Amino acid sequence: MTFTRRILLAAAAAVTLAAAPAKAQTNLTFAGYSGLYQDLYMKAVIEPFMKANPDIKVTYYAPGNSAAILGALRAQKAAPQIDVAMMDISIAKAGSDEGLFDPIDEKVTPHVKDLYPQALMPGANLAGMTFDSLVLVYDKTLFKEPPKSWRALWAPEMDRKVALTGVPDILGIALTVMLEKMAGGTDWNHNLDKGIKEMETLAPRVLTWDPKPDLWNMIMAKQAGISVGYNARSQVFSEQPGSVLAATIPQEGTLFQINAVTLVKGAPQAAAARKLVDYMLSPEAQKTFSELMFYGPTNKKVQLAPAVVSRISPSDMSKVVDVDWLELAKIREKVTQDWRRRVIPLSK
Amino acid sequence: MAQADDMHTASGRFGLVAMLLAPIILVNSFVFLLPILNLFRISFNEALPGGGIGPGGTLENWYKLAEDSYYLEIMLRSVGMSLLVTLLALLCSYPIALYVHRAKGAWRTFLFVLVVSPLLTSAVVRTYGWIAMLADQGLINNALGLLGFSPLRLLYNQTGIVIGLTEILMPYMILALLAGFGRLDPRCEEAALTLGATPVQTFWRIIVPLTAPGIALGCLLCFVLCVSSFITPRILGGGRVFLLATEIYDQAIVTLNWPGAATLSILVLVIFGAALVVYTRAVNRLN
Numbered sequence: 001m002t003f004t005r006r007i008l009l010a011a012a013a014a015v016t017l018a019a020a021p022a023k024a025q026t027n028l029t030f031a032g033y034s035g036l037y038q039d040l041y042m043k044a045v046i047e048p049f050m051k052a053n054p055d056i057k058v059t060y061y062a063p064g065n066s067a068a069i070l071g072a073l074r075a076q077k078a079a080p081q082i083d084v085a086m087m088d089i090s091i092a093k094a095g096s097d098e099g100l101f102d103p104i105d106e107k108v109t110p111h112v113k114d115l116y117p118q119a120l121m122p123g124a125n126l127a128g129m130t131f132d133s134l135v136l137v138y139d140k141t142l143f144k145e146p147p148k149s150w151r152a153l154w155a156p157e158m159d160r161k162v163a164l165t166g167v168p169d170i171l172g173i174a175l176t177v178m179l180e181k182m183a184g185g186t187d188w189n190h191n192l193d194k195g196i197k198e199m200e201t202l203a204p205r206v207l208t209w210d211p212k213p214d215l216w217n218m219i220m221a222k223q224a225g226i227s228v229g230y231n232a233r234s235q236v237f238s239e240q241p242g243s244v245l246a247a248t249i250p251q252e253g254t255l256f257q258i259n260a261v262t263l264v265k266g267a268p269q270a271a272a273a274r275k276l277v278d279y280m281l282s283p284e285a286q287k288t289f290s291e292l293m294f295y296g297p298t299n300k301k302v303q304l305a306p307a308v309v310s311r312i313s314p315s316d317m318s319k320v321v322d323v324d325w326l327e328l329a330k331i332r333e334k335v336t337q338d339w340r341r342r343v344i345p346l347s348k
Numbered sequence: 349m350a351q352a353d354d355m356h357t358a359s360g361r362f363g364l365v366a367m368l369l370a371p372i373i374l375v376n377s378f379v380f381l382l383p384i385l386n387l388f389r390i391s392f393n394e395a396l397p398g399g400g401i402g403p404g405g406t407l408e409n410w411y412k413l414a415e416d417s418y419y420l421e422i423m424l425r426s427v428g429m430s431l432l433v434t435l436l437a438l439l440c441s442y443p444i445a446l447y448v449h450r451a452k453g454a455w456r457t458f459l460f461v462l463v464v465s466p467l468l469t470s471a472v473v474r475t476y477g478w479i480a481m482l483a484d485q486g487l488i489n490n491a492l493g494l495l496g497f498s499p500l501r502l503l504y505n506q507t508g509i510v511i512g513l514t515e516i517l518m519p520y521m522i523l524a525l526l527a528g529f530g531r532l533d534p535r536c537e538e539a540a541l542t543l544g545a546t547p548v549q550t551f552w553r554i555i556v557p558l559t560a561p562g563i564a565l566g567c568l569l570c571f572v573l574c575v576s577s578f579i580t581p582r583i584l585g586g587g588r589v590f591l592l593a594t595e596i597y598d599q600a601i602v603t604l605n606w607p608g609a610a611t612l613s614i615l616v617l618v619i620f621g622a623a624l625v626v627y628t629r630a631v632n633r634l635n
Contacts, residue, residue, distance in 0.1 A: 067602065070604065094396075098400055098401065160484060169602055207484075208586035209586055210582065332603060336603070340418065
């Protein structure tokens with residue numbers, strides 16, 4: 001036996017040994033939001049899941065926002081690389097309609113029957129995993145007491161300190177819906193004319209319609225004084241040391257934002273993917289993540305500590321304006337056009 | 349015999365050229381040509397509300413582009429603003445480039461590094477720097493306030509974008525100008541001056557014509573970079589200034605209207621093509 005041959009044999013043996021445990025391990029890919037969300041979701045849900053299932057290794061893939069995740073799924077339709085994906089529920093619906101997902105029903109996880117009705121969409125292959133809502137985000141050093149109404153956006157001392165996310169972003173449309181309702185509108189799923197008129201009066205006071213790097217950072221850096229954002233992130237940012245940021249749900253009510261999880265059709269690791277979805281919707285995972293990032297759980301069985309409940313909005317479900325995002329999607333283009341022709345020109 | 353040799357080397361050279369070009373042709377066809385063709389194909393798909401992509405074979409996206417005056421408006425704004433930024437970048441860069449070109453030795457190297465150094469920082473970081481300068485309580489407005497002037501709105505509008513883009517594109521303009529200054533022979537200037545031309549005449553009749561190829565190249569580069577620039581308009585525009593690049597982003601990422609975004613992207617390519625035609629004509633005339 002020559003020396004080289006001996007080395008080759010030893011190498012082959014080493015490879016076999018190394019491959020043995022790797023063979024048993026399943027590599028699962030989960031696509032989700034990037035940044036803060038990724039850090040906290042890894043900690044609260046993905047890592048405990050991997051600990052409980054040592055044979056599954058989850059890779060967190062973060063291409064960006066919901067649209068970027070859907071984009072990645074569309075591009076891989078012929079040969080999916082992602083097993084489980086999360087995104088905004090209205091975008092997940094679009095993906096479901098294109099046939100990108102497998103159904104999530106009681107065959108996948110028994111937790112489906114414990115979900116709030118808002119978390120499911122009949123006919124769509126998805127399941128709501130987090131609830132969040134629209135809040136007023138503000139610099140608490142500029143307000144003597146927390147603002148009570150969305151009208152605080154018009155406060156004289158907030159002139160050129162308002163940082164809003166404009167239409168066609170969901171945040172911009174959500175605020176327009178809220179204003180439509182406040183102005184006496186009743187059919188906000190099909191007509192936002194009154195909301196746009198309200199926006200016209202707000203437009204001259206607005207500093208930017210496109211907060212960068214994001215609305216929370218603009219307020220913490222004192223570049224803006226008031227904004228409209230999502231509750232969960234606002235709560236996390238308000239906790240940071242020395243933060244001037246605070247958030248509140250005004251008396252007129254709020255809107256839901258729902259994130260949904262989806263099972264990718266033709267995923268390479270279908271069995272492990274079902275296991276992960278089952279864990280994501282379990283009371284245990286839902287509770288841990290809610291306590292860490294203040295997203296509302298979609299599983300009815302979750303029992304949260306009172307201190308957390310008060311920070312998860314909305315604790316009062318009657319405050320939630322019932323919005324049909326699928327109906328709204330049909331008038332999104334008209335709203336965008338009105339926005340550009342009527343609102344933006346008033347905002348010099 | 350000699351003829352055969354010639355033919356032999358000619359075909360050998362052709363083989364070599366083909367071999368050297370093959371990698372870039374291959375890479376470009378896969379990462380550039382193929383995606384562009386795909387984009388072209390998507391522009392004929394139907395856009396469904398809510399972000400879905402419907403069946404192909406419709407001209408609807410193109411009709412909308414032609415019918416809706418809004419798209420004409422953003423196209424004219426994009427092109428107009430890019431021309432303005434290109435002109436401003438040229439005016440600011442030309443004296444610098446001329447000075448660097450005439451400098452000697454280590455001083456010249458130092459100046460050259462200075463000109464290129466902004467490119468070492470990302471455009472995003474430099475754009476955020478402009479926010480600190482242009483904001484309502486920024487450096488410029490505070491200085492104006494101290495001098496007793498009323499503050500100007502320099503940020504989150506078109507003014508901010510023009511200022512930011514001009515500064516960000518200046519290094520490219522200077523580099524292009526320097527590359528084109530090779531034909532500028534100091535002896536020509538000396539000759540003009542000894543023959544009685546004033547410095548102004550020398551500049552317009554000797555220096556500018558000799559540096560024209562550099563000017564043309566710099567302008568083409570700046571214009572193309574400006575039309576396609578997205579980050580700076582996005583950060584400094586405050587959602588008030590609608591341009592082709594920001595509109596493509598909105599349609600692709602926010603409303604998920606991929607067919608619409610694809611149609612606009614092809615339109616931008618057509619504008620680039622037109623810019624190239626203008627450039628080629630200008631260069632031919634100069635020669």
